Amino acid sequence: MKVAVVTGASRGIGRTIAEMLAEEGYSLALGARNVEELEKLTEGLETEVFYHYLDVSRPESVDDFASRVLWRFGGVDLVVANAGVGYFGRLEEIRDEDFERMLQVNTLGLWRTVKAFLPSLRERRGAVVAVTSDVSARVFPGGGAYVATKWAARALVRTFQMENPEVRFLELRPGAVDTYFAGSGPGKPKEHGFLKPEDVAEALRCLLKLPPDVRVEELMLRSIYQRPEY
Template identity: 35%
Template sequence: MGVRGRSVRGKVVLITGAARGIGAAVAADLAAKGAKVALVGLEPEELDRVAAGCGPDASAWVADVTSWTDLEAAVAGVVERYGGIDVVIANAGIAAIGFTRSIDPKAFERVIEVDLLGVWRTVRVALPHLIERRGYAMLVSSLAAIVHIPGNAAYSAAKAGVEAFANSLRAEVRHLGVAVGVVHPTFIATDMVNGTGEHPVFGPLRAASPGLAGKTYPLPVAVRLISAGVARRSRAVHVPGWVGAVKLFRALMPRVVERQARKIVPQADAAILADIAERGAVESSMVGPGARAAAQSAETRTAE
């Protein structure tokens, strides 16, 4: 069947990070196109709200992608209900803001745990089911995998890792009939990105960024491109399209960023130290409700 003829109707699609943002919106769009969506995330009330909006074939599982036990239980539940899994969208992700010398260490490492290791765990647990149905895995990376800006080291490292993981995985499972795609969104109007905009130091810096670097795109832009990528089993999805062009100049990006950073980092470094002194490193590093939910989940597991 050609690309134009592919459809998600009747396909079982498991989406992590589905309580908010891109995950929730893509779930709703795919459900409207006839997919059976299985939502995985940390916020039960938000998950139930999204599932209710996706129709009777949707379901939700509360699971932390940093937990093998949670993911195994969620995947087993999805398979028991639907009989298998056709598509996995490994979308769960959080961000933490701050410079390496002063960011809360737990916040930094939590980003790696959720955004990179959470993707690995999701894929590993679901992969036998994708192999069974010759399915498709879509891994959500970011423009941050290509352009590494100061104050975003954890997120850039994690998302670059996701891209590399996707490329290796694709070569490993092609002979098994499984396709692998990677998504590179720029700033999309989600709770996480809005949380960055509200940060007292990095929010104004982003707003003052020139051209495309400072632009936030509406959520429907991402939904349209990602949903189309799922239907086509795309190798790469760029949100929006110009992100793909940036890849062509990847080798030049560090020098471009460094040149721009000379103008802003010294003042921002002093400002972030002042913010930490006022609010504390933990609060200063937080970005959006997803990061707070992940931190709460991590604290609960530690207490147990």
């Protein structure tokens, strides 16, 4: 049975991807800080699940999580590096601690997560799904700091790919998604330009069915109600 790791699995996109992967028969290793939510999620999943506290902004937490996962399963086939946070404001207004937090989670957290599982992924010729954003290659006023952390994440994913050709790296770039992101909550109408997390999970489900010698490097998906901007 294939083993998948999902970070930021306690809610939103990560949680929905975890549910989809369980349906696809993956064994799961789920990480997030809200362990109570991970426990609730696990109760409804019909597959082998390991969950543990994970704070990707702390190197020792990532190392601890990864060693527990590798001990439990012996190796991993898929890592969904999804954990992320968003704070918004004009560049002269964004607070130092918010910018730093985003760098720690969105950029360094992704790097730490992938790095921790790389030896196993190389051995199993596995795959990484890095959840960045449609803004990983564009900018918008009021989003500069968040966007910078996602551009940096994109650069990391591409460099990881070049350094590790035996692992397939997919940069998953959703536009606006109806989740708890940036302090909001789910329930936003599609007509306002939001995808549902299920839309993102379904797109990933399709890609995972492709033959293993196909490397999809990037997928950007947005609601038809979101303005196309590049």
